[in-house]
Amino acid sequence: MVLKRRNKLRISRLFIALFVVVSLSACVNIPKPLYDWGKYENSLYKYYKKPARAESHANVLQDIIAAEADGKRVPPGLRAELGFMLMEGGENNAAIELFQKEKAEWPESAVFMDRLIESAGR
Amino acid sequence: MLAASLIITHKIYGEEFVVKLITTLLMSVLLIGCVSNDITPYDYSSLRSENPKSVLVVPAVNRTVNVDAPDYFLSTISKPLAERGYYVYPIHAVKRAMEDDGLNDADLVHGADPKRLGQMFGADAILYVSIERWDAKYIVIQTTVTVDFNYVMKSAKTGEVIWEGMQQMQYTPDDGGGGLIGAIVNAAVAKAAPNYIPLTQQANSLTLNAHHRGLPAGPYQLDYLQDQTKFDTKEKK
Numbered sequence: 001m002v003l004k005r006r007n008k009l010r011i012s013r014l015f016i017a018l019f020v021v022v023s024l025s026a027c028v029n030i031p032k033p034l035y036d037w038g039k040y041e042n043s044l045y046k047y048y049k050k051p052a053r054a055e056s057h058a059n060v061l062q063d064i065i066a067a068e069a070d071g072k073r074v075p076p077g078l079r080a081e082l083g084f085m086l087m088e089g090g091e092n093n094a095a096i097e098l099f100q101k102e103k104a105e106w107p108e109s110a111v112f113m114d115r116l117i118e119s120a121g122r
Numbered sequence: 123m124l125a126a127s128l129i130i131t132h133k134i135y136g137e138e139f140v141v142k143l144i145t146t147l148l149m150s151v152l153l154i155g156c157v158s159n160d161i162t163p164y165d166y167s168s169l170r171s172e173n174p175k176s177v178l179v180v181p182a183v184n185r186t187v188n189v190d191a192p193d194y195f196l197s198t199i200s201k202p203l204a205e206r207g208y209y210v211y212p213i214h215a216v217k218r219a220m221e222d223d224g225l226n227d228a229d230l231v232h233g234a235d236p237k238r239l240g241q242m243f244g245a246d247a248i249l250y251v252s253i254e255r256w257d258a259k260y261i262v263i264q265t266t267v268t269v270d271f272n273y274v275m276k277s278a279k280t281g282e283v284i285w286e287g288m289q290q291m292q293y294t295p296d297d298g299g300g301g302l303i304g305a306i307v308n309a310a311v312a313k314a315a316p317n318y319i320p321l322t323q324q325a326n327s328l329t330l331n332a333h334h335r336g337l338p339a340g341p342y343q344l345d346y347l348q349d350q351t352k353f354d355t356k357e358k359k
Binding site: 029031033034035041044045048049076077078080084106110111112116 | 208211212219241244245246328331332343345
């Protein structure tokens with residue numbers, strides 16, 4: 001008896017969950033992700049709060065970019081973001097390489113990347 | 123309050139009744155949510171004629187006393203915006219580059235000429251957000267945060283507004299299934315080290331993806347220029 005009641009409850013919970021999913025998809029639907037973001041959002045926030053965490057944030061960006069080898073797509077702006085951090089740390093050649101890659105992947109970034117390449121080349 | 127009354131109801135009427143009650147409540151809330159979404163579609167004519175491909179997100183203006191709010195917002199806007207199919211300029215690099223140009227304050231940036239900002243980065247459109255409200259209330263065991271965000275997208279060519287969004291929502295950190303004791307622990311934890319990443323994630327995603335109010339697909343999304351029924355016009359029944 002107890003077991004049966006449990007099952008009944010489980011089924012009704014399942015219906016609630018299904019109902020929520022169906023209703024939400026009717027109002028707002030979020031398509032399949034285009035890119036792989038890894039731990040980007042949490043890491044950026046932590047970096048804002050503690051600029052000393054620069055290296056750890058750079059590693060998160062590096063991981064997302066490296067995941068391209070596994071067929072994952074790198075989101076727009078992330079190579080430029082890493083390049084900028086490297087430039088701030090004085091690694092200008094590595095930075096320029098990333099800015100050039102960003103520009104090649106995303107033509108919309110050309111104006112900004114050219115500016116960054118110029119200042120890193122100085 | 124709600125949790126307490128649910129516990130009392132549970133004691134008196136049993137679990138089945140409570141489940142039914144929650145289902146009914148949820149259904150009515152969801153129906154209201156969908157109905158209120160069922161409003162006149164936003165006028166997308168200027169956005170459609172501008173057809174922006176890239177968006178520059180500038181630092182958010184903060185009209186609240188929560189000093190962390192703009193950082194929560196900035197950390198969680200690139201993902202949903204890029205997933206809508208737009209090129210999004212590197213948030214942090216943009217912020218630093220603007221600081222180097224003397225625009226080291228969000229209010230200054232929001233007051234600057236959008237055309238000038240657009241030229242600096244080569245952007246088609248600029249997204250401005252102001253955080254109007256961020257109130258955290260600690261009621262007995264639960265933390266509820268009420269936020270109010272205002273989103274304005276301007277054309278970098280003309281400086282005109284091409285899209286506007288608004289998000290007012292309440293957020294309660296998940297009690298993690300720990301029941302009453304879990305909730306008490308969570309409230310204590312939330313006071314000590316709150317993490318509001320899920321809040322701004324939700325606010326940004328809902329604003330951008332809402333049908334007839336959100337942002338239509340950009341060039342990298344599959345239904346680019348084919349999503350009129352989701353945004354510009356109402357589906358026929």
